[in-house]
Amino acid sequence: MNYCYSQQLGRNLLASRFSPLSLSPALWLDASDSSTLFNATTGGSLPADGQAIARWEDKSGNNRHVAQATGSHQPLRKTAIQNGKDVVRFDGANDRLDFSGISSASPWTLYAIYHKYGSFFALMGDDVSSAAINDFSNGAIYSSASDNTYVGCASPAGFNLVTVNKGATFKQYVNGSYSNNDSGSSPCGSTFSTLGLAGGNFSGGDLCELLFFQSSHSNTDRATVEAYLNAKWAIY
Secondary structure (H helix, E strand, C coil): HHHHHHHHHHHHHHHHCCCCHHHCCEEECCCCCCEEEECCCEEECCCCCCCCCCCCCCCCCCCCCCCCHHHHHCCCCCEECCEEEEEEEEECCCCEEEEEECCCCCCEEEEEEECCCCCCEEEEECCCCCCEEEECCCCCEEEECCCCEEECCCCCCEEEEEEECCCCCCEEEECCCEEEEECCCCCCCCCCEEEEEEEECCCCCCEEEEEEEECCHHHHHHHHHHHHHHHCCCCC
């Protein structure tokens, strides 16, 4: 059997057997699931390729749906972009999706698959100094509320899977490999309430999937989630 074909079969098997719900995510957004994307904040219908998204529904079961009522601030649905799957594209001007907020004071773990276009791309924050991931030109960087405690790395171009684990220390992994850590201080205020903030200091990007857990994952759980995501999106 062809090695690459066999490898892909293994990935598909893993993706079909594991569910992130087994680890109780606080928020789960999946751009490949067309049943979660809508053209109105209260529901509506699936946006066509290139049309605006007003609501992206949370698959965690916690109903932390993210939404944007202002049309000019809504990201777009783009079809068949990565591994044949759809993404949510932020324009780099003012696109953002808001939700009720999640505590960042306790241990947490965030997984995100995305592709930045330009210098900045923030996930799960209110501004550049309070995001779980700020993707600067030299890589993905976790920053504290004071923007002086961070985890930095040089992430490759294109789509990447970035994991940030906040336990006793902040640890970051890019495409399954350890990147850097920092002992850190109080991170990001007390809550995250914005997804894909792209204001005046940000450039846009494509977001494939985001999983946020209100616990610090063990290496075993982290490797399992990363393998699941990589099998699904074929990042590395």
